[in-house]
Amino acid sequence: MTTADTIERTLSRRGYRLTSPRRTVLDTMRGLGNHFTAEEVQHASPEVGRATVFRTMKLMRELGVICQVVLDDGTAVYQLADEDRADHHHHVICTECGRVTEFASDGLEGELERVADETGFEIDTHRLELYGRCASCNS
């Protein structure tokens, strides 16, 4: 049931090959922990060609197994998607240690409907990132 199995299985289920470079990149991302940039993955997997790192990460994004997190300053990092809420969730980002926590909010959705009414938009999706200090950085 581990995340590991699921991702590898997602790949083959979708008809992609489980190659050694892909395994390496996946393991690297797992090893990098909470979040990472393309550059970090690249640096941590020197045996994999640069192009392959980018290609693999692009594929993972398409498959939804990693999700983009936009930082306070507008830069983007990535995170292995928590499989329980791979579909829809948001991020709380610690501006001190960089830790990213996922969360889902039901109460939010009602609020969004109100905005939809006001603006006349039909809302499909949204992105919400919260920035602050996590419990341990705050003490």
Added chain:
Amino acid sequence: MTTADTIERTLSRRGYRLTSPRRTVLDTMRGLGNHFTAEEVQHASPEVGRATVFRTMKLMRELGVICQVVLDDGTAVYQLADEDRADHHHHVICTECGRVTEFASDGLEGELERVADETGFEIDTHRLELYGRCASCNS
């Protein structure tokens, strides 16, 4: 009271010089309307050096007169900040025509406090982008 005056005044108030290239870039951004990328500004102001376009846009970001909008696919565009709510607001983005509308939501803030409690984070700021189709694209 126009946005125009305000930005120019902000510059001098903060000790920056009101140079001709800066005026050009500002006017270009105004002319580009709702939102724009660095590349679009650059292309629309051929008489200004590339480096200056970037330097000016960076300065404008720092001064808060333009704000970053993250699109559905993770790319970033910019928008002249609506001065009434230059402090804090969110964006509704039409995925069809690209139109960006700003809005503020009070109801949202309470929801965020709940998340703060749950996660143990102390939230400082947040970023919220809604994606959908605007009234005219939806008809």
Added chain:
DNA sequence: GTACATGCAAAACTTTTGCAGTATG
């Protein structure tokens, strides 16, 4: 007159692509 700002060209990055060779299913 003196900082501050500009333009240019070069440098530093980041990401993509073409292609011949390799290995997965």
Added chain:
DNA sequence: CATACTGCAAAAGTTTTGCATGTAC
């Protein structure tokens, strides 16, 4: 064994920097 994938190197694209010159205040 067909073809999807890889690695490399080159290309393309984006943002930054150094420095001599120009100019707003």
